[in-house]
Amino acid sequence: MSGSHPLVVFDSVQKTYDGHSLVVRDLNLTIEKGEFLSLLGPSGSGKTTTLMMLAGFETPTAGRILLGGTDITRTPPHKRNFGMVFQNYALFPHMTVAQNIAYPLTVRRLPPAQQAERVQRALDMVQMGRMADRYPGQLSGGQQQRVALARALVFDPQLVLMDEPLGALDKQLREHMQIELKALHRQLGITFVYVTHDQSEALTMSDRVAVFNGGVIQQIDRVDRLYEAPVNRFVAGFVGDNTTLDGTVERAEGEQCVVRLDSGESLRGVNINGAEAGARVQCSVRPERVHVLAPNDTCADNIIRAELVDIIYFGDHLRLRCRVPGQPELCVKLPLREQGGLCLGQLLRLRVPPEYLRVYR
Known part of the structure; x- marks a missing residue:
């Protein structure tokens, strides 16, 4: 990826359908050539509308979209040279796999010999080389998804747009296809x-993720930064599992602050939004960052006392549901090797490392 020559630029783009409420608000987004960018967010957050404006199926109400420095805001979809993959695959049921894949080439009037060569290359790319003569109705959901992807790639587009393409697949196949898509x-x-809208899917495949809510990008970042350093409460809660604790800032100390929880304990954490003494805040920590201390551990800083109310087996880890007075339920992810000696009703001492406790106003 090259930051100096972006492929796509959204410049102050807005979109409204009714003339009043903005579905997309003042969007400024740069997409780098060669990157895998995911647009992540809940229903109605503006992510699909953004994709549709990039594809040309929707027109911005304000602002412009640049492709390689050229304004394409009013360019029709068929002149943008983009591949598209939808959740429902949109395959022609009366055409064979090979004919479906060849369709974009037929529209572009490529000679038959070139079409055959490109179709075979696209089939091999998605490991469907032996199924050229089958019809969509003879294929599984995963196979149909591969055909749709091959059709989007066959004409060598400079950009491939995908709208929830794995949403109709079962969990195991969806996870397998995520890995294959990333490798491809x-x-x-x-x-x-x-x-x-699936945050684990976005984290698995992407170079960067743009998190949308209310028509605004809340944060756009590398996947590790997005997970470890969310910039606000929404991103912290939407991306990955998150444990929250409510309290009041006792004192601010540079980039950190000390928070008195409603349950009485004092915890030190990273002061994300510059909260001052007396401010009501929400503390956020990833469940795997919380440590369950052994009974003989004398550590005394950043400790929470919690009652163990449930132990859930997840295969690769245990999830502990804990009750802290006056707080939302607290969740801890515990590696299986550390599971010994736990019983329901037990009072646990939990340590939250200050560097992983993020404090939001």
């Missing part, structure tokens, strides 16, 4: 823009 992206080097 790495192999081809084409820019992928991917819409999803």
Whole structure:
């Protein structure tokens, strides 16, 4: 990726359907050539509308969209040279796999010999080389998804847009396809823009993720930064599992602050929004960052006392549901190797490392 030559730029883009409420608000977004960017957010957050404006199926109410420095805001979809993959695949049921994949080439009037060569290459790319003569009705959901992807890639687009393409697949196949899509992206080097409401899917595949809410990008960042350093309460709660604790700032100390929880304990954490003494705040920590201390551990800083109310087995870890007076339920992810000696009703001493406790106004 090259930050000096972006492929796509959204410049102060807005979109409204009724002339009053903005579905997308003042969107400024840069998409780098060759990256895998996911647009993540709940229903109605503006992510799909953003994708549709990039595809040309929707027109911005204000602002402009640039492709390689050229304004394409009013350019129709068929002139944008973008591949598209939808959740419902949109395959022609009366055409074979090969004919479906060849369709974009037929529209572009490529000679039959070139069409056959490109179709075979696209089929091999998605590991469907032996199924060229089958019809969509003879394929599984995962196979149909591969055909739709091959059709989007067959004409060598400079950008591939995907709108929840794995949403109709079962969990195991969806996770398998996530890995395959990421590998294919790495192999081809084409820019992928991917819409999803599934945060684990976005984290698994993307180079960067833009988190939408209320028509605004709340945070756009590398996946590790997005998970470890969310910039506000919404991102912290929407991306990954999150444990929250409510309290009041006792004192601010540079980039950190000390918070008195409603349950009485004092915890030190990272002061994300510059909360001052007396401010009501929400503390946020990832469940895997909370440590269950052994009975003989004398550590005394950043400790919470909690009652263990449930133990849930997740295969690769245990999830402990804990009760802290005056707080939302507290969750701890515990590696299986540390599971010994736990019983319901037990009073646990939990340590939250200050560097992983993020404090939001």
